[in-house]
Amino acid sequence: VIGTVLPRAETFDYIVVGGGSAGSIIASRLSENSHVSVLVIEGGPSHENEVDLTIPYIYPRTFHSRFDWNFTTVPQPNLNNRAPIYPRGHVLGGSSSINGMTLNRAPASDWDKIASHTGDRSFRWENILKYIKKNEGFNRPPNTREYANSYDTSVHGFNANKIGNTLVTDGNWISEPSLGAASEVGISHVGDVNGGYPVGISWQQFSTKGGARSSAATEYLNARILKSRPNLKVLLNSFVTRLLPTAGSNLRFTTVEYRDASGATVTATARREVILSAGVMATPIILMRSGLGPRAHLQANNITTVLDIPAIGQNLQDRIGAAAVWMVNATDTDDDIDRDTAVFNKWMDQWNHNRTGRLTQMSYRQMIFGRVPNNASIFSTMQDPSSGPTCPHYELYPANKWTSPTSPRPPTGHFVTMNIFVSASNVRGTVTLDPTNPLTGNPVIDPKYLSSEWDRYVMRDAIRTSARYFNAPSWKKWNATPVFDTSILNDDDALDAWVSSAVFGGVHGVGTARMGPTNSPPGQDVVAPNFKVKGVSGLRIADTSIFPFVINGHTMGATYAIAEKVSDLIKSGN
């Protein structure tokens, strides 16, 4: 059942706040039991029949659209005071409906680190894998060239009605120099990026199915499911302002206040629990508006503190990216798809005809995860913040076209862009209330990008590695030529200055309602390993905000895994 306004008398066992990547899965799993009633309150519209959310290649059209909350960060001093965009999905399926569809899981050692941090072994890689598989429908695209050692079936799930995970194995021109150059500069081949040990070069996997986006909404809250479950209701275009203590106890948070699609401010109360899944930005904001958060900050915004939880809105971690562009003499890059309508229309016709061709995926074929060398000078002053020797410090992601968002594409020429991400960042930023409008204003996002020497060091090392890769023999045939001044590579200060101008921010934020051990001191962490908010009752959080530290890969897959896990916990009465 889908709607925009709720009949007042209706009550539910569970209310899920935010029908996003995690929320869609949780609502769907809980309502598998027809005796349990579930309400989802989602701020955005439906994903159904929206072409920009369906055709993988054109996904950037969703930025700045009605499907994006359109957040920006505060000006970042280390980015020449630029304030990058911080896109978040404002639609059923949340960010999984607008994201780039790169399907990674955190490396095995990240999960093991979460387990040791929380004291809960069920987060260990070998234990979380069952939730990863439960969520997945792995498939190879049909009729494409098979590359040796490009996937490992033992780490995948094969569930037809779950998130499609499609391996890229097509022989686009870029694959040969990409794999060849990696091997020439000593980057090892990884049989499956999602096998838990991603350091090296591997074939990309995308959350697509049959040439179209496969999201938490398309698989878990699609029209078929919504129609067949009278016990599941989804309210769209309904903005949750805060949670209210439920009558009888000021520490039981099972009442949700929201502004419905008619503009009325109303409440709904769950008989059992509220699950807050509004994402890394909105979850801490909703908690703070509810009187849960750092006391001084709440006071400054005229909000009465119900429980002082200093960790809320703190510990924001992300993976920033920068784009370094190289010109090539190949003619089969994706640049012409973007700048020549006739070329785009040709591929569009093919997609419309049978959902095949270039628009079924993004401009990526391989991805490289790397580490700075063990003997790097940075380790004399700084501890390695990564989760261990098999955890990446950075990611290199070559795109078969010009993708730099900080400089416009030239009208002619063909390009390869190396997207460079810092993975194991040790920067921690904040998300706070808008002091001019604490109840409905946008989150004030300060990720403190590049504020640590570690992040700057990793960025430099990654860029230099990418230059070695493009200078390797396999790229000679394609005459790979940098579009930036390579003299910066020999000068740390010049490289830092280039990075400041080229970084485009992050989209993999975590940590603003972080999970900690059951018995950690009050306020240090927000949720316990069972996802329950510490110190209050009736409330769990399940979304990217709970991860205690940066996920060293793209975050969607890890979010799906915890959504499956929390659903299981709730269903089994834990």
Ligand SMILES: Cc1cc2nc3c(=O)[nH]c(=O)nc-3n(C[C@H](O)[C@H](O)[C@H](O)COP(=O)(O)OP(=O)(O)OC[C@H]3O[C@@H](n4cnc5c(N)ncnc54)[C@H](O)[C@@H]3O)c2cc1C
């Ligand atoms: C542009 C972009 C590209 C990305 N690319 C990739 C990628 O290629 N691979 C990858 O793994 N990860 C990617 N990510 C990151 C990944 O998508 C997110 O980390 C993940 O989906 C977050 O899941 P979530 O459940 O925490 O939040 P979301 O999926 O964002 O869900 C939150 C939901 O809550 C709703 N909501 C928020 N506030 C309110 C409110 N006040 N009232 C009611 N509803 C509310 C939102 O509308 C949304 O539906 C990308 C993200 C973006 C934005």
